[in-house]
Amino acid sequence: MSPHKLTKAQAQPIVEKIVDRLPSWKAELLTKAGRGILVKYVLTSMVIYIMLALELPPGVLKAIDKIRRSFLWKGRKDARGGHCLLAWPKVTRPVFLGGLGISDLQKLGWSLKLRWLWLQKTEPGKAWAFFPIQAQPQVHAFFALAVESAVGNGKNTQFWTDSWLLGQSLKQALPLVWGNSNKSKKTNSICCHHWWTMDFRYKRGP
Numbered sequence: 001m002s003p004h005k006l007t008k009a010q011a012q013p014i015v016e017k018i019v020d021r022l023p024s025w026k027a028e029l030l031t032k033a034g035r036g037i038l039v040k041y042v043l044t045s046m047v048i049y050i051m052l053a054l055e056l057p058p059g060v061l062k063a064i065d066k067i068r069r070s071f072l073w074k075g076r077k078d079a080r081g082g083h084c085l086l087a088w089p090k091v092t093r094p095v096f097l098g099g100l101g102i103s104d105l106q107k108l109g110w111s112l113k114l115r116w117l118w119l120q121k122t123e124p125g126k127a128w129a130f131f132p133i134q135a136q137p138q139v140h141a142f143f144a145l146a147v148e149s150a151v152g153n154g155k156n157t158q159f160w161t162d163s164w165l166l167g168q169s170l171k172q173a174l175p176l177v178w179g180n181s182n183k184s185k186k187t188n189s190i191c192c193h194h195w196w197t198m199d200f201r202y203k204r205g206p
Helices: 008-024 032-041 046-053 057-075 107-124 137-146 177-179
Strands: none
Touching: 008 032, 008 046, 008 057, 032 046, 032 057, 046 107, 057 107, 107 137
């Protein structure tokens, strides 16, 4: 565990662990459908636990995708592009959109990060809730769209960024006001009612 992003060298044992799993399977006895099941439910699941807590470097995700793609089409860890019957972005689409339902690792990582934002929101008393959650802008955007806050006492509802006013946040409803507010206080909760009227700075005209 580390508060910092893993480097490619630090994450290399994860890639090697996935490669070491392949020889135990008799790929030549499996159909492509059988290999697809192993890719979807075994090779992919091997990285879920790590991605739940840490952000893997793009190079590592690319290496894992290469292994998954090669095993799917040829039953080994290396395969040329000509062996692939379908582009990988199409493979990772859901079945109802014409794909094979194999998870896109980048999007899977985003969805797993959403869990931490949810726990931070719903269980603020936990010790780990005070740690800064390093999540990509896409993750925060998904969370803002998916979660609507019930104000209650206001202690756990962010005044500007949570969706508590008619299903949207004040940042969305009042973009010009948001742009002129005090940036250092944009994470204050609603219960801090004594500060918000002083949260703006008068700007002189040209």
